[in-house]
Amino acid sequence: MDYVAEGPFKSISILYRKSHIWLNNNCASYDLSAAQAVVILIICDYRSLTQDDITKRLSLDKSVIAKTVNKLEERGYLVRTTNTKDKRTYDISPTEKAWEIYPFIKEQVEACFQRMTHTMTNQEREEFRRLLQLAAEASIALDEE
Template sequence: MSFAADSPFKSISILYRKSHIWLNEGCIPCDLTAAQAIVIMIVCDFSTLTQDEITKRLSLDKSVIAKTVTKLEERGFLQRTTNPKDKRTYDIHPTEKAWQVYPHIREQVEACFCRMTQTMSEEDRQNFRRLLDTAARAALNQEE
């Protein structure tokens, strides 16, 4: 079955959908959705981010991030503190609960990547990772 030649957007759509399904399944033991897991992961990756920075890094709608951060704060995964440089802005920090699930989330993200690249050689897998990063950076740079 050859469908990749149809359109790269069809392939991107399939990869996005499947990776979200796999990550949702993988995060069930932590009682997290894929979207929540990704927010926890990025906040842990940087230790402190503002809500705006999370929005920009994930290229998602502000309201989606606001709702997700609020839900994760209510569930004890994230904490908001007033930014000392700008009192109108909140810094988002991971809690101990977030740090506890962080290794599992990283494992699940890597497992999703391995599933989508299972038929690739290690060299192809590394090149694919690099090309995905390059394409994502190019897309984000167009927003600036």
């Protein structure tokens, strides 16, 4: 029986929702939500970003990112320092606590990806990963035009 209605938008919506449910469940033991885990992941990946950079890279609302960053800073995962080029902007960097959980988050994100692609061959999985990256980059680039 085919449970997924035709169309890529419906499929993307299902994948987004399922991956967040899985990531929420897997990160619950650290009292982290999927959204918080993803912010820690991107901050560690880039070592330091401004709040605006995080917003652009994740394509989320500024207020959502602000609340998430504030909560993670309060909990000791992130630290803000004044940007040397623009004193009105803060650079957000990971703390040791974030670096300690970073490998776990990466493993959980990969586990979610493996779960959603478990019926694919390795070649199909890697092609799917490449195409997702390509579509995400193209979408972000449209915002910058």
